[in-house]
Amino acid sequence: MRIDILTLFPAIFRGFLDESLVRLARERGIVEICLWDIRDHTDDKHRKVDDRPYGGGPGMVMMPGPVFAAAEAADAAAQPPARKLLLSPQGRTYTQALARELAAEPRLMLVCGRYEGFDERIPEGLGAEELSIGDYVLAGGEAAAMVVVESVVRLLPGAISDPESAALESFEDGSLDYPQYTRPPVFRGRAVPDVLLSGNHEAIRQWRAERARERTLARRPDLAAAGQAAPL
Ligand code: ADE
Numbered sequence: 001m002r003i004d005i006l007t008l009f010p011a012i013f014r015g016f017l018d019e020s021l022v023r024l025a026r027e028r029g030i031v032e033i034c035l036w037d038i039r040d041h042t043d044d045k046h047r048k049v050d051d052r053p054y055g056g057g058p059g060m061v062m063m064p065g066p067v068f069a070a071a072e073a074a075d076a077a078a079q080p081p082a083r084k085l086l087l088s089p090q091g092r093t094y095t096q097a098l099a100r101e102l103a104a105e106p107r108l109m110l111v112c113g114r115y116e117g118f119d120e121r122i123p124e125g126l127g128a129e130e131l132s133i134g135d136y137v138l139a140g141g142e143a144a145a146m147v148v149v150e151s152v153v154r155l156l157p158g159a160i161s162d163p164e165s166a167a168l169e170s171f172e173d174g175s176l177d178y179p180q181y182t183r184p185p186v187f188r189g190r191a192v193p194d195v196l197l198s199g200n201h202e203a204i205r206q207w208r209a210e211r212a213r214e215r216t217l218a219r220r221p222d223l224a225a226a227g228q229a230a231p232l
């Protein structure tokens with residue numbers, strides 16, 4: 001997969017791309033990630049990328065010209081044309097189901113906004129979907145783009161050494177994870193549940209399914225009500 005990221009602040013991504021899972025996936029050739037500085041695609045000497053909103057109001061709006069120029073340059077750099085996503089609190093809410101859908105694409109383009117938002121002709125003209133990572137407002141789309149990249153890259157074949165671990169995780173079956181424990185068996189007076197030390201695999205499976213269901217009901221009744229929680 002190839003992912004092009006358009007941003008006014010490419011340096012924000014450096015540590016993220018050069019560490020851990022994303023770094024490994026890049027080194028293994030599973031994903032190629034290219035950063036584009038939108039400011040490099042301005043055509044005035046002040047490298048202006050934003051302006052005041054027509055009709056008045058606070059803040060600045062990202063102008064269409066530089067974003068279009070950057071998107072066209074990125075699209076022309078490889079084939080096929082990318083599926084385009086604009087990170088914005090106005091977007092459709094991002095979910096694990098959408099991460100799975102995006103992981104099946106050959107190419108993605110993530111466009112990060114700053115300021116009060118985008119000129120509306122940007123999503124319209126680029127044919128880009130707007131995507132929000134949740135009901136809160138960030139200073140820009142960069143952190144949201146990292147969320148999308150990490151959640152997609154870890155689904156790519158070969159990115160995680162134990163594919164079973166991806167399949168067993170929260171949301172993949174519509175419920176939260178069961179509680180996990182490791183050594184020591186007693187930590188500051190709190191013991192690991194006996195069943196996990198019993199060696200009885202069927203009892204462990206049952207205990208985990210019950211805890212996952214309990215947790216999902218208590219913490220995410222919306223998920224539980226959607227009827228997706230795994231059967232016991
Ligand atoms: N930009 C600002 N807030 C955002 C959010 N919640 N999701 C995606 N992009 C954003």
